[in-house]
Amino acid sequence: MKKIYTLILFAALSTSAFSQRKSDLIAEIDNLKVQISEVEQELAKTKREVSSTNAEAEALRTENVTLRDANATLLGNLSNFSELSKQNSDNVNRAMEALARKEKQLSGINDMISSNDSTAIVSLTHIKQSLGENAKVGVAEGVISISNSLDKLFGSDTGTELTEEGKTWLQGVANVIKLNPNFTTEVEGLNITGEFGPTYLQAASVAxxxxxxxxxxAEKIGISVKDGNFKEGINIKLQPNYKGFYATAKQSAKAAQ
Incomplete structure (x- = not known):
């Protein structure tokens, strides 16, 4: 009987110990489950953070590539701009040099034109001093024109022999011509009838x-006749040597290049 009680007590103790152990195991399991859940949540959080970090890193990498490409493009554009700026600067310098040469050419030509005009004005003063204040003298476009009537030169509008008055007048004209060696002289006959033959003979007689x-x-004298448009007479025109003028202007232009 005593053995039976002993067995029963042992069984009870064993059962109690097993129950206690099972309870502890269940509690431990529950605790482990909680820890696993926490670990899983932390892992999920970490994964999200890693994913976000990877996304940011990829965005930064892409941005860095874009920035490098943009920087390379900018450097290329700056290089092209620098080269273009240099070319433009060279073009401007060449244009300024060409402009300076043209200005020098024009300055030389203007000086020659002004010289001719000034010579014409000065000559006009001398002509009036030589021929008298009543002399018919005019200046147009640098050409001095000294005029006289057919009656005073030939005694009539059809004569070809010079009168003494005409010869005296021509003496003064000859002095003027000799004082202006840089001018050429043209004897121009004006006609109102259309018969240019007699007018040419009159101009030739003067020449x-x-x-x-x-x-x-003789090389300074030229002869021409034209319709006088209701005017007749003889014009003696003193004009610049245009051939020499253009030759000088051409030479000046070459020198300025």
Whole structure:
């Protein structure tokens, strides 16, 4: 009987110990489950953070690539701009140099034109002093024109022999021509009838007197006739040597290049 009680007590103790152990195991399991849940939550959080960090890193990498590309493009543009700026600067310098050469050319030509105009004005003063204040003298476009009527030169509008008054007048004209060696002379006959033959003979008579009697160089004298538009007479025109003027202007232009 005593053994039975002993067995029963042992069984009870064993059962109680087993129950206690089971309870502890269940509690431990529950605790482990809680820890596992916490670990899983922490892992999920960490994964999210890692994913976010990876996304940010990828964004930064992409941005860095973009910035490098933009920087390379900017450097290329700056290099192109620098080269273009240099080319533009060279073009501007060449244009300024060309402009300076043109200004120098124009300055030389203007000086020559002004010189011709000034010579014409000064010559006009001398002509009036030589021929008198009543002399018919005018200046147009640098050309001095000394005029006289056919009656005073030839005694009539059809005569071809010079009168003494005409010869005296031509003496003064010859002096003017000799004082202006840089000018050429043209004897121009004006006609109102349309018969240019007699007018040409009158102009030729004046030119002959200037060359043969008054010793004006023949190469300085030219002859022309034209319709006088209701005016007749003789014009003696003193004008710049345009051929020489253009030759000088051409030479000046070459020198300025």
């Amino acid at each position: 002959t007197e200037l060359v043969t009697t008054l010793e004006v160089p």
